[in-house]
Amino acid sequence: MPTIKEVSEHAGVSQATVSRVMNGTAKVVEETRVKVLNAMKELGYRPNAHAQSLASNRSNSIGLLISEFDGPFYGALMAGAEEIFRKHKKRILISAGHGDEKLEKEAVEFLLGCRCDALVLHAETLSDEYLIEQANQGTHVILINRNIAEMEGQCLYIDNEQGSFMATEYLIEKGHKNIAYIAGPQWKHDARERFWGYQKALGKHNISLQLGLVEEGNFRESGGYQAASKLLDSGHKFTAVVCGNDQTAYGAISAIEERGLKVPDDISIVGFDDLPYSSLIKPKLTTVHFPIRQIAAEAARRILQDVYKEKNTHTFNSCVQASMVERNSVKSIT
Amino acid sequence: MPTIKEVSEHAGVSQATVSRVMNGTAKVVEETRVKVLNAMKELGYRPNAHAQSLASNRSNSIGLLISEFDGPFYGALMAGAEEIFRKHKKRILISAGHGDEKLEKEAVEFLLGCRCDALVLHAETLSDEYLIEQANQGTHVILINRNIAEMEGQCLYIDNEQGSFMATEYLIEKGHKNIAYIAGPQWKHDARERFWGYQKALGKHNISLQLGLVEEGNFRESGGYQAASKLLDSGHKFTAVVCGNDQTAYGAISAIEERGLKVPDDISIVGFDDLPYSSLIKPKLTTVHFPIRQIAAEAARRILQDVYKEKNTHTFNSCVQASMVERNSVKSIT
């Protein structure tokens, strides 16, 4: 692989000049510019990104921490950020933490080792302290889906509690009183926040929480399926289920239908996230919209603005309100 | 951010020694080793990956070219490769081509600029020549879903034609004679291969291709929906539809049901890909299984073996046979 030196010799100029035409950092006479360009073509020259980063102290890349590479949620997160960055010639480096503390830390260390110009983190297991430390250490960090007081202005999240509150209240307004809840793993703060929103909504309407109507899932179909099965087989009566997220809802629906019951005729369901498939399944899922793609795009815009000093616009609040998407999985029983 | 120099001074040793304890490339007395380790901890040292790559001519990273960051297919591709690489301390660099020739080329150039030790490409628009050139230029390349004669041994793909043939024949065996086809974009070779498999199956059973029963979609729901709508509104009679992929099938099902018809009672449907959601929708989709995750994992294993000289095992053939997954979207009409 040819180097800048070979190009410079081939073109009969100095390395500095080659660098200049590559980066447009200084005026170069058209004639020499062409010579250099030709030399680059002929040799099939490709600048070594590592050498560039090392010399310029800029990597032009942004680190992205996610939990998994598959799954619609993270897909939207990656796509939303990439779309914005791509338009500004910035690259993303993606690393997955797999919901494991050790792996998540390794992933961040990797991104830091790559000297990313900024980090967008969807951290599930990393402690507040760790995150604060990184931010204080000079790296520009944006946290997705977390709210740490000490990092105000660097957090982008939705109001999980409010979303869940809204979903629950929505069912109550439709006449439901016995409303079950299938929670996400309670070590996840968003799962806790969502569960809390459910409780608050019940409280507001003077409905007392029935422990028999609450199960913990895993935020995936399997957990939703199992939790709903337990609920159904327990004999407790309920007419609706609030699910910690859409995937949980999918599983719950399967369990319900497997028992010959119908959604929403026998049991109403609401989800949370509004994944792409939620509008494709039957019945179309009534759920809480989580604008993750937009949030990711917003994170990108902020970085473009703050780190790369591009004068963008469009910055919204840190905390985004969730909104209800009414579809066909809830029946009014008033 | 501290450098190796600062660490060495802090520990009272040379840079070389620090490098040695980092990489374990040579024996270091336990006592000095501890000193160095402590110095690293105290300073919060993180090796600069760019400097490492530059000096060692190894990036320990593998470039991955995909079309999109979202979507179940690419999600599985990324996840399959990452899982294997992660276990061997290798990192992946992902770049998306968005099905656009210019962007796809840029994406590859980026990966090459990062001096990836190897490339795993799911290239949609890049020409055979371009790919061959890269491979000849020294970079270790594996092509997913393509079969270029000059690059035998570096291609990993499934037999699209056979898969589609099987799906079509499956319907024929179930008694269907008027079988429509919703193709993928015909500029994509896999879409063409799949279409060809359909034609061959019809031919084998002496059913002539009816042009009125073929529509071109876009490999997404929208295209499936529109194509199926056209088909249904055209007045041509058919009892089954072979879809270019599962997403197309989802769209087709929507269109069919929107007209008050039932799948599979009125019209049978088969897909291709076997996406995760195909077993969740109703009716569960009968489709051709495309083991993309395994293929990606296999690509990773080969690279581990060929580039990093790790002695692995498990390498299968370049061409993987597709297999039928029988579910509930096909009705026997014999």
Added chain:
DNA sequence: TTGTAAGCGTTATCAC
């Protein structure tokens, strides 16, 4: 406008 040369933070080859 162009060239020279000193870094950038590592690894790797020598000596010692």
Added chain:
DNA sequence: GTGATAACGCTTACAA
């Protein structure tokens, strides 16, 4: 075992 020191391929003052 450990320490100098020359690469690695580029950017960027500083000169010319």
